[in-house]
Structures are given as structure tokens and as C-alpha cells.
Amino acid sequence: MDSGKKWDVELLPKPILSAWPSSVVPTRGNVTLNFPGSFYFHLIELEENDAGYYTCDCYEPDDLDVLFQYSDAVLLLVTGHLPKPSLQSHQWSKVTGGNVTLSCQKPDNMTEYRMFMLLKEGVPSPVQVQSSESNRADFSLHNVTDKDAGNYSCVYHQKEAPFWASHPSDHLEILVSGSPRALSECYTKINLIRLEMSAMFVVLMAVFLAEAWYSQRVSSSRSSSEEAEEELESDGRHQMILQGGNQKEGPMRGTISAAFMASAPCWLKTSLCGGFKVTHAHNSSPIAL
Structure with a gap:
């Protein structure tokens, strides 16, 4: 090989490395690092010592004249080592546009952890990253649209290794009117x-x-009870009348209602009286034996 030969090296664009579902994962969680061209790396059951910056590069072993640049580093955080912060909005959680400020507040005794991240559910990368000397970091969302609606949380962490990170804050839902x-x-x-x-x-x-x-x-x-009672009373009256007409012996022999006999027709009187003799059909005088 001629040592004086000049090599022409082609430098390809920088690849993009991304984490899915998020670059901020809980302890014992899983994450996939994606690389362009259907290459991916699965990291499972992550622990705190797995946190840190990750990069990737690619090369063609049969063609040394083609080189890729290193990708930008992706910071992978494993949460759960520190107490969780709180996330609050300076406006109503339901907004109609304009700007929204979200404040992430960490405990007072956590002064050495100065890095804050604003996270959104369903978004793999942090929405915003901020360094603050105080116990609070304010994140501003400008010109809010329906795309900004969703559940937000925040974490704070160490700036350098071992990159200890807090539990995520409780979710804060932002609603945009008309979305x-x-x-x-x-x-x-x-x-x-x-x-x-x-x-x-x-x-x-x-x-x-x-x-x-x-x-x-x-x-x-x-109604049925009243009808039954009326029927019983009526049957009782009829039995008393018939008993008076058919009775042959006893102290009540020949006794019949004078009023009834006065109003009854002659044939009925004769049939009812039996052994009695009626002398006149319309006679209202007492009946004689």
C-alpha cells in the first residue's frame, strides 16, 4: 500500500438516539433505545446505577471510508431515590390560550439537587430542563394550544453521576378550552x-x-270485603225470614213479620204462612192464628 495515498473519508449525518416510552423511568422499569435503521437496544429492570448519558455510533466494517458521527447523548434517569416534589399551576388547570407557568417545588432539605425536569405523559423526552439554585423551578408554556393539553409531572435530580433522581410528582392535568x-x-x-x-x-x-x-x-x-259482608248480612236476613215461616214447633211458632205480611202480595202470604189463613189480601190488621 502506498503510504503517500490520500484517503477521502465520507462523514454521514449524525444519527438520532431516542428512548421509549420515556428517558425517565421508575426503578425496575424497562426502556428501549432506538437508533435509525430499525436498530434498537432493550434495557430491562433498570436500577439506580444504570442512570447516565447514552450515545450511539454506527460504522460500515467493509467500507472504512464511510463514517457516522456520534449521536447526541440521551440522559437516562431512574427515579425513586429521592422524595417527590409538587407541581402546581399559577393559572387554572383549564386555560384558553396564552402562557401557563408550572412550578415544581422540591423539599427544603434537598439543596444539593439543582436540576429540574418537566415531563408530559406520552412524550418520550423531557418537555423542559432547568437548573435552579432555589427549591423551585418555574416552567413556562407559551402560546398554549390543544397540543399542550395533557398530564404533566416533574422530577429533580443530580447534575452529575450517579444522577440520583426523585420520585415523579403527582400528575397535573392541563385542559385547553376548545381542544x-x-x-x-x-x-x-x-x-x-x-x-x-x-x-x-x-x-x-x-x-x-x-x-x-x-x-x-x-x-x-x-271492596271485596264489603261485598262479602253485605252478602253475609243478606243471607242472614233471608235465613231468619224463612226460619220464621217454616218453623212448626217452639215458642216462635206462627210468628211472622207483620210489616212484611202487610206489604206482601196475597199469593206470597199464603205460601209463606203455610198453616195460616189470610182473610183479605190488603188487610193490614194483625194476622190471627
Whole structure:
């Protein structure tokens, strides 16, 4: 090989390394580092000592004249070593645009941890990274649109190795008026109210029908009882009359109602009296034996 030969090296664009689902993962969590060209590396059951900066490069072993640059470093944080901070909004969690400031507050005794990260659910990289000498970092979202709606959290961590990081803060949901998410939540609440009103209406109708059915049943039972009593009384009266007419012996022999006999027709008097003799059909005088 001629030592005086000049080598022409082609330098390819810098590759992009990304982490999925997020570069901030909990202890014992998993992450995938993606490299362009369908290359990826799985890191599983991460511990605190796995935190740090990761880079990648690529080369062609059969063609040394083609080189890739190193990718930008990705900081991988494993959370859970420090107490969680709090995240608050200076405005209402439901905004209509403009700017929104989110404040991440760490405990007072954590003065040596000065790096803060603002995270958004579903976004693999931190939304913002900030260094602060105080116990609080303010993150500003400018010209908020529906794309900014979602659940946010924050962490604080060491600036250098071993990169200890806190637990994530509780989620803070940001809603943007007019966004599909806000409209969907509004429709959901309206539908829930409609369902509750429908359920109340059904319950009231059921109570009303039950009360009407019970009242009708009580009324019907009462009417049947009264009719039965009237029938018993009527049967009792008829038995007393017939018993007076058919009785042959005893102290009540030949006794019959004078009023009844006065109003009864002659043929009925004759048939009822049996052994009695009626002298005149319209005679109202006492009946003689």
C-alpha cells in the first residue's frame, strides 16, 4: 500500500438516539433505545446505577471510508431515590390560550439537587430542563394550544453521576378550552348528567307505579270485603225470614213479620204462612192464628 495515498473519508449525518416510552423511568422499569435503521437496544429492570448519558455510533466494517458521527447523548434517569416534589399551576388547570407557568417545588432539605425536569405523559423526552439554585423551578408554556393539553409531572435530580433522581410528582392535568380532549370531557360530563337524570326518572316512575298498584290492590280488597259482608248480612236476613215461616214447633211458632205480611202480595202470604189463613189480601190488621 502506498503510504503517500490520500484517503477521502465520507462523514454521514449524525444519527438520532431516542428512548421509549420515556428517558425517565421508575426503578425496575424497562426502556428501549432506538437508533435509525430499525436498530434498537432493550434495557430491562433498570436500577439506580444504570442512570447516565447514552450515545450511539454506527460504522460500515467493509467500507472504512464511510463514517457516522456520534449521536447526541440521551440522559437516562431512574427515579425513586429521592422524595417527590409538587407541581402546581399559577393559572387554572383549564386555560384558553396564552402562557401557563408550572412550578415544581422540591423539599427544603434537598439543596444539593439543582436540576429540574418537566415531563408530559406520552412524550418520550423531557418537555423542559432547568437548573435552579432555589427549591423551585418555574416552567413556562407559551402560546398554549390543544397540543399542550395533557398530564404533566416533574422530577429533580443530580447534575452529575450517579444522577440520583426523585420520585415523579403527582400528575397535573392541563385542559385547553376548545381542544378535542376538553370537548370530550365536557361531552362525557353531559352524558353522565343525562344518565343520572334518566335513572332518577325511572326510579320515580317505579315508585309511582308501585304506589298506584298498592292503592288499587287495597281498594279492591276493601271492596271485596264489603261485598262479602253485605252478602253475609243478606243471607242472614233471608235465613231468619224463612226460619220464621217454616218453623212448626217452639215458642216462635206462627210468628211472622207483620210489616212484611202487610206489604206482601196475597199469593206470597199464603205460601209463606203455610198453616195460616189470610182473610183479605190488603188487610193490614194483625194476622190471627
